[in-house]
Amino acid sequence: KAGVTQTPRYLIKTRGQQVTLSCSPISGHRSVSWYQQTPGQGLQFLFEYFSETQRNKGNFPGRFSGRQFSNSRSEMNVSTLELGDSALYLCASSTPTDSYEQYFGPGTRLTVT
Amino acid sequence: KNQVEQSPQSLIILEGKNCTLQCNYTVSPFSNLRWYKQDTGRGPVSLTIMTFSENTKSNGRYTATLDADTKQSSLHITASQLSDSASYICVVSEGSTLGRLYFGRGTQLTVWP
Numbered sequence: 001k002a003g004v005t006q007t008p009r010y011l012i013k014t015r016g017q018q019v020t021l022s023c024s025p026i027s028g029h030r031s032v033s034w035y036q037q038t039p040g041q042g043l044q045f046l047f048e049y050f051s052e053t054q055r056n057k058g059n060f061p062g063r064f065s066g067r068q069f070s071n072s073r074s075e076m077n078v079s080t081l082e083l084g085d086s087a088l089y090l091c092a093s094s095t096p097t098d099s100y101e102q103y104f105g106p107g108t109r110l111t112v113t
Numbered sequence: 114k115n116q117v118e119q120s121p122q123s124l125i126i127l128e129g130k131n132c133t134l135q136c137n138y139t140v141s142p143f144s145n146l147r148w149y150k151q152d153t154g155r156g157p158v159s160l161t162i163m164t165f166s167e168n169t170k171s172n173g174r175y176t177a178t179l180d181a182d183t184k185q186s187s188l189h190i191t192a193s194q195l196s197d198s199a200s201y202i203c204v205v206s207e208g209s210t211l212g213r214l215y216f217g218r219g220t221q222l223t224v225w226p
Contacts, residue, residue, distance in 0.1 A: 004156070042218035043157075043202065056213060090156050104149075104156030 002026065004093050004105035012111045018079040021108045025072050025093030031055075032074040033102065034066060037088040046089075049074055078110075086112045115140040117205050119217035127225050130193055134220045136186040136203030144208035148177050148188045151200045151219070160188070160201075190222075198224045 005024045013019050025032050033056075034046040045058035049068035066076040072093075078085055088109050092102040117138045126132050138146070145164045149157035161170045161177040163186070169178045174191045190197055203217040 043204075043216040045214055045216075092156070101159060101162065104158070106154075106156050109154075 004091060004103050006089075006091055006105040006108050008108060009106065010109045010111075012113060013081050014113055015081055015083060017081050018077060019081060019110060020075055020077045021089055021091075021110070023074045023076075023091030023093075023105060025074070025091075026095075026103055029093035029095060029103070030072050031094040032068055032072065033092045033094070034074070034076050035090045035092065036060070037090055037107070038086075043090070046076065081112045083112050086110060115205075115207065115213075115215050117203055117215045117217040119201075119203050119220050121220060122218070123221040123223070125223045125225060126193055128193060128195055131189065131191050132193060132222065134188045134190075134201050134203075134222070136188070136217055138184050138186070138203070138205045138215070140184075140205040140207055140215050142208035143181060143184075144206040146177075146179055146186050147204045147206070148175070148186075149202040149204060151202060153199070157202055193222075193224045195224050195226060198222060 007022045031050045033048040035043050037043045046060055047054055047066050048056040052068045063079045068074045088107045090104050090107045092104045094102050120135045147162045148160040150160050151157040160172050160175050163170050163179045165181050176189045179186045200219040200221050202219040205215045207213040
C-alpha cells in the first residue's frame with residue numbers, strides 16, 4: 001500500500017507570492033491533517049479535513065487555507081508569503097477505524113526569499 | 114494552557130547505551146499520548162500510542178511509559194543503534210470532540226559509534 005505522498009518536495013518562492021501544496025493520503029483514509037514544522041516552534045497544527053469538510057483548525061492567519069477533494073486528496077494554499085512561512089509542511093492521514101494513528105508524508109520544504 | 118514539554122532538548126549517547134526521554138504535559142482533558150520518531154528530512158513515524166488506561170507500551174527496543182496522575186511520560190531506548198539518531202516528538206491528544214493535538218518540540222538524539 002502506498003504511503004502518504006506530498007508534492008512538490010521542495011519549493012522556493014519570494015515574498016508576496018502564493019503557493020499551493022498537495023497531499024495524497026493513503027488509499028481509504030478520509031482524514032487529512034496539515035502541520036507546519038520550524039526549528040523554533042516545532043510542529044504546529046494547521047487544519048484537518050474529513051470528507052471534504054474542515055473539521056479542525058489551528059491558530060494560523062487566514063493566509064493559510066486548505067481544501068479536500070472527493071477522492072480525499074488535499075491541498076493547502078498560502079497567500080502573500082512571508083519570510084516566516086519558510087518551513088517543512090507535513091500532511092498526515094488517518095485510518096477510518098483508528099483516528100489515533102496518523103501516517104505522515106515526507107513533507108514539502110518551502111523556502112521563502 | 115495546554116502544553117507539552119520535552120526534556121532534554123538534545124542528547125548524545127554512545128552506541129549500545131540506553132537512554133530515557135521525558136515528556137510532561139498539561140493537556141486536559143486527556144485522550145492519548147503518542148511518541149513519534151522523525152529522521153532528518155522525513156515525516157514523523159509513530160512509535161507508540163497510549164490511552165489513559167495504559168501505563169506502558171513497547172515497540173521493539175522502544176518502551177514508553179505513562180503516568181496519567183502526574184501527567185508524565187517517558188520513552189526508553191534500549192541498546193541504542195546509530196539509526197536511532199533522530200528527533201523524538203511527544204504528542205498529546207485532547208479528549209474533546211475536536212481531539213486537538215499538542216506537540217512537544219522534540220528531543221534530538223544523536224548516537225555516536
